Every structure is written in structure tokens, then in C-alpha cells.
């Protein structure tokens with residue numbers, strides 16, 4: 001029997017110091033050289049078998065047990081965001097324009113904490129744990145790069161486990177939903193071509209701006225009129241680019257945006273309607289159009305068996321009232337790519353900043369989280385992992 005809570009608690013000071021160090025030194029996608037260097041060094045110190053440069057700046061550490069058994073993949077992401085931090089804390093980012101504004105500094109710290117805690121129980125371990133420190137989650141590219149470099153092979157994992165600190169929920173609450181919990185994302189680029197001319201002579205021009213305005217409005221009808229009301233979807237136009245002067249009707253307009261859905265069928269429906277609407281409006285307005293859609297990430301889908309098993313373990317730490325089964329978000333996460341292949345559980349750990357009068361969410365320049373969530377998360381994740389590979393590890 002392992003007392004996960006006490007063992008994680010004994011790492012508290014180290015966890016907080018490490019998280020603050022990562023927070024002070026944020027690194028953007030595929031540039032996590034300092035971070036991954038620290039990760040590799042720490043895993044080496046713990047005696048894990050370490051591979052670096054997996055998916056450019058990713059690190060994999062394998063903790064091999066004394067006996068044979070299943071392989072558990074534990075995933076932590078490492079990258080920061082291009083945001084100028086506005087927090088006046090002693091551990092604020094020292095790199096202007098870069099900030100850990102999503103909690104990945106915490107995730108990397110937690111991953112190392114779990115490795116440390118479980119490496120002390122190596123003798124009891126039946127199987128192995130594959131710690132995957134992933135780069136470039138924020139641009140949705142790190143998981144793909146690591147998969148391309150063989151992270152899901154040799155040894156091939158049996159289960160994927162991971163967590164995201166979630167500062168919209170108080171500490172003690174966990175989001176442990178079944179099925180899709182984070183949306184799949186696609187990006188789109190719409191080009192509209194009219195006929196440029198003088199701003200004073202619209203009758204001899206074809207105005208792509210008026211066409212773009214109609215397209216933006218009409219796209220709003222996809223979610224409200226074409227998607228099953230019991231399903232979820234988002235279509236957001238996030239950028240419009242056209243024109244150069246007060247008195248010129250431009251030749252072209254370009255729209256960018258994102259599509260989010262939990263199901264591929266819904267995504268396909270949204271995309272088909274988008275193409276039809278753009279094509280129809282453009283031709284009605286005398287423009288020509290192209291629509292380019294790129295699928296960026298698949299939904300994060302929790303496997304029902306792994307989720308049920310995980311809930312039983314996590315419940316011991318937070319009680320029934322701490323387990324929220326309905327927490328979902330239209331935000332995307334490329335851990336879904338691992339979980340598409342290897343069944344898994346990705347859960348949210350409440351980490352709201354105590355006493356905050358105004359809420360600053362993920363990706364906000366004043367984002368922060370409750371550091372009490374660090375030892376708790378180490379206990380939760382270590383115990384969820386141990387449930388697969390340490391037969392004697394029962395109880396919280």
C-alpha cells in the first residue's frame with residue numbers, strides 16, 4: 001500500500017520551486033530547449049531510460065519495472081504562449097512576450113513529480129511507465145511530431161493517462177468525463193475574389209468586402225440551423241483581411257477562422273455547409289471563391305473503461321462530490337492523437353486561484369493557478385498510473 005497523498009506532499013516545496021522556475025523561463029512551441037534539458041536531466045537522475053529529440057524538443061523517459069506487465073503512457077506538455085505576462089508575482093516570466101498562460105509549466109512539473117514518486121517504487125512495479133514530455137501543444141503539432149518519431153512504438157503503450165490543470169474549477173474538483181471531453185479543431189481560409197475598382201464607382205466593380213460580410217453572417221446559420229441542436233459545434237471567423245485605401249474597392253478578401261466539434265460526422269456536416277454557403281453567396285454576389293480547410297486535431301476522447309477505472313481511483317482523493325462527469329470544453333488538445341490510438345483518460349484538475357476577485361482564464365495575460373494543485377495532481381496521476389502497474393498500490 002502506497003500513501004500517495006503523503007508521498008506527493010513530501011515533494012511540495014520541490015514542485016513549487018520547479019514550477020516557478022519553468023514559469024520564469026517560458027519557451028514557445030518546438031523551442032523548449034531549456035525545459036526539455038531540465039526534464040532529461042531529472043529523468044536521468046531518477047535512473048530512467050531517456051530519449052531526447054523525440055518530435056524535435058520532446059523527451060521520453062521509460063521507468064522499467066522489476067516484473068513484466070502493461071505499459072502506461074503518461075503525457076505532459078511543456079510549451080508556453082506568445083503572451084506578455086501581466087502578473088506582478090515574483091515568479092513572473094522574465095521573457096517579454098512569452099508566458100506560461102495555460103499551466104503547462106505545472107504539467108511538466110507534475111510529470112516529473114510522478115516520475116520521482118513512482119521511481120521510488122520501482123521494485124513493486126510490474127510493467128513500465130513511458131513518460132512523454134511533449135513540445136508544441138499550443139500550436140497543435142507536438143503530438144504529431146512525437147508520433148512520427150515513434151513514441152507509440154517500442155514499447156507500445158496499453159493506456160494513455162494525462163491531466164490538465166483547470167483554473168475555472170476550484171481545487172478538489174476533477175473533471176472526469178466519458179467520451180469526447182475536448183473538441184477536434186480545424187482551421188479554414190476563405191478567399192473571395194471580385195473586381196477591384198474606384199470606391200466611387202461600385203457599379204463597375206465587384207466588391208469582395210460586401211460579399212465577405214454576407215459570408216460571415218451566413219456562416220452563423222450553420223450551427224443554429226444545420227447542426228443537430230443536441231450536438232456541439234463552433235464556427236468562428238477570427239480574421240478578415242481586405243483593402244488598402246479609403247477610395248479603392250479591393251480585388252480580394254480573405255477570411256480565417258476555426259471550426260470545433262466533438263464528432264467527425266458533425267465536423268463533416270459543418271464543412272460541407274461552409275463550402276455550399278461560401279460558394280452560393282460568392283456566386284450570387286458575382287465573386288469567385290475558394291475554401292481551404294485543414295484538420296488540426298482530433299477530439300480528445302476518453303475511453304469508457306479507462307475512465308471508469310480512473311474515476312474509482314481518483315474518487316478516493318476527492319470523494320464522489322469532487323468528480324464532475326460533465327466537464328467538457330470546445331478547446332482543443334493534441335493529446336487526442338495519442339488517445340485515438342491508445343485508449344486513455346485525460347482529466348481536468350481544479351486549480352482556481354483562491355480569493356481572486358476577477359477571473360482570468362487560460363491564455364489570459366493574468367492567468368495563474370493554485371499551486372496546491374501541484375502535489376494533489378502528482379498524487380492523483382501517480383495513483384491512476386499505479387493502478388495499472390503496481391498491484392499492491394491500493395488506497396489513497
Ligand code: NI
Nearest residue numbers: 102103104164
Ligand atoms: Ni493547455
